[in-house]
Amino acid sequence: MPSVLPPGDPMPADGSLPEAVRADLASRTDRPFGLYVHIPFCQVRCGYCDFNTYTAEDLGPGASRQSYPDTLIRELEFAAETLQAAGAPQRQLDTVFFGGGTPTLLPAEELARILAAARELFGLTPGAEVTTEANPDTMTEASAGVLAEAGFTRVSLGMQSAVPHVLATLDRTHNPENVPAAHQTLRSAGLQTSLDLIYGTPGESLGDWEHSLRSVLQLRPDHVSAYSLIVEEGTALSAQIRRGVLEDIDADDQADKYLLADELLTAAGYAWYEVSNFSTGEETRSRHNLHYWQDTDWWGAGPGAHSHLAGMRWWNVKHPAAYAQRLHAGASPGHGREILDDDAKVLEHLMLRLRIAEGLEIAEYNALPQLGPSAAEPISDRLIAELVKEGLLEEEAAQPSAAHPAGRAVLTLQGRLLADAVTRRLLG
Ligand SMILES: C[S@@+](CC[C@H](N)C(=O)[O-])C[C@H]1O[C@@H](n2cnc3c(N)ncnc32)[C@H](O)[C@@H]1O
Ligand code: SF4
The missing domain is CATH 3.80.30.20 (tm_1862 like domain)
Known part of the structure; x- marks a missing residue:
């Protein structure tokens, strides 16, 4: 944190x-x-x-x-x-x-x-x-x-x-x-x-x-x-x-x-x-x-702790004394919050999913709202093929299958070393 x-x-x-x-x-x-x-x-x-x-x-x-x-x-x-x-x-x-x-x-x-x-x-x-x-x-x-x-x-x-x-x-x-x-x-x-x-x-x-x-x-x-x-x-x-x-x-x-x-x-x-x-x-x-x-819900308790519920993120006041003072006065210890818009959700989903071995469902991603009119190209077959060719995404996982109709984007070992760069590429 x-x-x-x-x-x-x-x-x-x-x-x-x-x-x-x-x-x-x-x-x-x-x-x-x-x-x-x-x-x-x-x-x-x-x-x-x-x-x-x-x-x-x-x-x-x-x-x-x-x-x-x-x-x-x-x-x-x-x-x-x-x-x-x-x-x-x-x-x-x-x-x-x-x-x-x-x-x-x-x-x-x-x-x-x-x-x-x-x-x-x-x-x-x-x-x-x-x-x-x-x-x-x-x-x-x-x-x-x-x-x-x-x-x-x-x-x-x-x-x-x-x-x-x-x-x-x-x-x-x-x-x-x-x-x-x-x-x-x-x-x-x-x-x-x-x-x-x-x-x-x-x-x-x-x-x-x-x-x-x-x-x-x-x-x-x-x-x-x-x-x-x-x-x-x-x-x-x-x-x-x-x-x-x-x-x-x-x-x-x-x-x-x-x-x-x-x-x-x-x-x-x-x-x-x-x-x-x-x-x-x-x-x-x-x-x-x-x-x-995996973008599920959690409550973060304690000074500076972050929480996430149904697309809203919030964070508590940072100093333990201010935190205690709020709670003991019957108030929320929350300091700020934001409701994630569709662009932020796509970005976060992509960044988090790419870091895990299950990888990113390409079909699921393609179904998400895209990143705004001027922004990225969606994940396309061409881009995935390019990343596979460069040895950054697993070839086998990227193949469509019954369980994963459009395949999955899963980092190779080389890809894990360059996870942030791969994310940026996928964002266009
Ligand atoms: C917040 S610590 C809590 C555990 C416990 N206080 C400890 O340090 O043993 C959790 C882990 O974050 C990692 N960590 C903290 N600061 C880091 C940094 N600047 N770079 C890399 N890892 C860090 C450390 O490996 C640490 O074990
Ligand atoms: S300062 Fe505390 S929390 Fe941070 S790494 Fe050291 S022991 Fe862990």
Whole structure:
């Protein structure tokens, strides 16, 4: 979740949903519904990180580490009331994702209490996926047990690298030896595991990256996320690069590292299902993240959190104190919102779908309203053929079949390296 909020229309104080959204909600009962819960606390701010998170323990009334869970539960109640007032048919939560920040800086009992409130207010579907992010240092046997008992099903550990000098450049405070221990603790508690890695850190050699990948493979997590390091504006990392203290990111080096990740992960039985995400099978994919990429509905609770319901996006005020103050005054914590027009929907649909292994239904896309009179050529046979010829789209997937009458646009390995460029080409 980026920490800079987009422009948009102001959110009404009561957070009520516009008529168009209410009408659409009634027809979306078959769409999965997810909940994102933002925990805006970290022990240390990593130099590369732009997420909406704070190291202070107390950020104001209702926004200290102790009082924040109650504020968050207040938003969940507010969400249930808002949906009810809009006449939305009740939908149980198919996924819940606690992200941050570092959710596990709160006691596991508090995370369990927040989950229990969500369950009581919305219900969870049978087999719902419930994830929390965690730093390796914040996971103990007792806390893993509490999470599993409360209904959490997976934990995503921020490992980033197995190499001490790379971790130091990233300002990570955990000892690499804590990762196997934390991973084993999660396994013993019966939780699914995911490990986050970052590649392309200044000073990281290809050998360093290979070592990190092989360390991950020794642990055999259910899921691996491999992110290229992004230099976010305004971070300590960006200042270090600007001052010449650290080398800049090298796109070719990052491409080589993505290729190595794909090679080693694939050989070890992992398959990509989104450009940066690999899993051991369909049942170990992150269903919650797939919701984002597949344009389903989710409520994002917490400061700066983004939500999406029936073509409307909104985002909460960013600072935890302002967030708490609004909720405790009985107002919506929403800051701004926008109703996506047809052009924005097409653009978003195309960008998100192309990033996942299922790819983009060409028939479905061609049926969508196009991008305005002066804009792009729609996806045409000619353009698809060109991209296939250039090795950026899978030839077989692009063929029409009974299940996919106009074929699908699925990125090849080379295409995944150039996903943004392929998207731009498809937009004309
Ligand atoms: C918000 S963090 C939450 C997890 C936990 N706080 C941690 O860092 O271990 C989620 C993941 O985003 C990734 N991430 C954050 N900032 C990034 C950046 N600038 N470039 C690439 N990946 C980033 C990291 O891999 C991190 O594990
Ligand atoms: S621990 Fe995670 S959320 Fe916190 S600053 Fe580091 S990367 Fe960002």
